[in-house]
Amino acid sequence: MGNSVGVREVDVLIVGGGCSGVAALLQAVCMGARVLVVEESPWLGGMITAAGVSCIDGNEGALGGGIFGAFRAAMEQHYGGPEAVRTGWVSNTCFEPQVAAAWFRDAVAASTAECLHGARLVRVLREEQRIAGAVFEHGGAALEVRAHVTIEATEYGDVLALGEVPFRLGRESRAETGEAHAPEEADDEIQDLTMVATLRRVQGGAKPVLLPPGQDTARFHNSTAVHAKIQDPAYWNHKLHSWESFLTYALLPESGEDSTPGDLFMLNWPFHSNDYPAQGLFGTPEERASTLAAAKERTLAYVHYMQTELGHPEWGLAEDVYPTADHLPLLPYVRESRRVVPVRWLREEDVVPRDGSKRNAVQPDGVAVGDYYLDHHHDKDHRPPGERLGECFPSNAPFQIPYSAMLPREVNGLIAAEKSIGATHIVNGCSRLQPVALLIGQAAGAAAALAVRDGCEPREVDVTELQSLLLAAGAQIVPDRDCPNTLPDFAERQRALLAGG
Known part of the structure; x- marks a missing residue:
């Protein structure tokens, strides 16, 4: 400056x-x-x-x-x-x-x-x-x-x-707020952030998203019923959705006469998907930048997982939504x-x-x-x-x-x-x-x-x-x-x- x-x-x-x-x-x-x-x-x-x-x-x-x-x-x-x-x-x-x-x-x-x-x-x-x-x-x-x-x-x-x-x-601790469901001791747990992605369906196949280095798609295997090793919602503490239920979660309308309903999707899935720990957002500027970079990689890894292991290469990043070089949003979703x-x-x-x-x-x-x-x-x-x-x-x-x-x-x-x-x-x-x-x-x-x-x-x-x-x-x-x-x-x-x- x-x-x-x-x-x-x-x-x-x-x-x-x-x-x-x-x-x-x-x-x-x-x-x-x-x-x-x-x-x-x-x-x-x-x-x-x-x-x-x-x-x-x-x-x-x-x-x-x-x-x-x-x-x-x-x-x-x-x-x-x-x-x-x-x-x-x-x-x-x-x-x-x-x-x-x-x-x-x-x-x-x-x-x-x-x-x-x-x-x-x-x-x-x-x-x-x-x-x-x-x-x-x-x-x-x-x-x-x-x-x-x-x-x-x-x-x-x-x-x-x-x-x-x-x-x-x-x-906050229960003693501090008097809330019945607060923990006994205060801690630094905060809600996860999400680097959302807006995806578009492309007939014939979207542009492939490469798996970022160090990412393991096995962490996503329980995000839907498709790759859940244990088909018991109680075990995972969430419903195991079908591909159809997952997809219809957040389909978006599209402007324009040439748009086709159901071709735009918001990836903001709460189960074993692209949520990411947010504590680093509140540290140094370098820690914030590192956290955001890692959250982006988590989201890109999930899109890669959708295209490959879930078998839906028709879904990829929408390239005409955000004014960003990587086609991801300008900001993380901070809860x-x-x-x-x-x-x-x-x-x-x-x-x-x-x-x-x-x-x-x-x-x-x-x-x-x-x-x-x-x-x-x-x-x-x-x-x-x-x-x-x-x-x-x-x-x-x-x-x-x-x-x-x-x-x-x-x-x-x-x-x-x-x-x-x-x-x-x-x-x-x-x-x-x-x-x-x-x-x-x-x-x-x-x-x-x-x-x-x-x-x-x-x-x-x-x-x-x-x-x-x-x-x-x-x-x-x-x-x-x-x-x-x-x-x-x-x-x-x-x-x-x-x-x-």
Whole structure:
């Protein structure tokens, strides 16, 4: 990085242009804030674009609304209706990553916000107990950005680490959180990452993918029933899927008149496939790069396995989806990141109903909603009996994200979004999904704009006004599938639910 230093001043600095980052931008700018989003990759949208996870997990039906609802409606309209995006059994909303990226790009281009791509976070500006912005490396020069509010929206929680904001990484102990299903002792177990691949079927055979040096395809033999030496799901702790079931998991729709249904596939398979240990992402830059390289090799090895041992050479890497030389996504799918120590933790008891009820207790400061189950990806949980990690969680119910879980306990000037909110390791299994991250980002953007308007800290924002602004934007703050934001009494119904009605 050269000696040249540029200085910018904005109202709201958003570090990371993923799901939360782009949603925060769109909300804050429509409230009049001067916003800058800094994103290292050339695409906005994070998980659902640059990381290739182009099948929405959760928030089915009318749940969610807001920017997430607008995005889902746009995908349905692009492909010709709700049925046209129900192409894989993993999701009711599937799409091409580049189509989603174009939607976010165009939505931001129509606003007054500015996006800076290709910039790398190198330092966080901290003035005693306050975050005042950050410094980036961009084009060989340093750029210092000062802001009234900074939003942590990176994939890794890097703002927390560089800003010395207290955070957790790994599993909390039962004594620390009081969660019934937390381990006795805290440890460094985190969810696996995945380097997703978008595959295309080519009649006559796709381009062969070579087996990377040092990779052993035997590790994949239990990913389906085809090569399972022991045909007992209990032994492997997962269902043994047929090739047909595996393939129809995540088929994607395709744009264009010449496209053939069923020729595009998202490889993000949870069983003995391309999940990879993520601990190295949170070490040195060299350790992160090494981890990502190894994760790519794992994915390429699985594609090679599909082409050879599974006998499907017609499937290969789609070469026209990502602007990358290796045709893999720009980012890994990071399921669990550093999580801020918040004003109030979001714990197991907040998402798992008590006494057999199907509804969770209402969070008075709820600002976003989700409905996904406590889904944790650990390759260690699909080993033979006696060798497993052993995570097993109860059924949860639709839940809220409280604003107090987005605020650092001790540090001002910062709002945590994306997967860095103050959710425990257990709750991260349901709070990490794409719709929830979009809605968290929208709430973060609204809160930041209010703090700018009133000249106050994010923790001093009037939560009732924040909730009213989100309702006005069509975003749910209490889960309710019976009253979508298209109905005239949407806001009134939401307020009644918030009050316990």
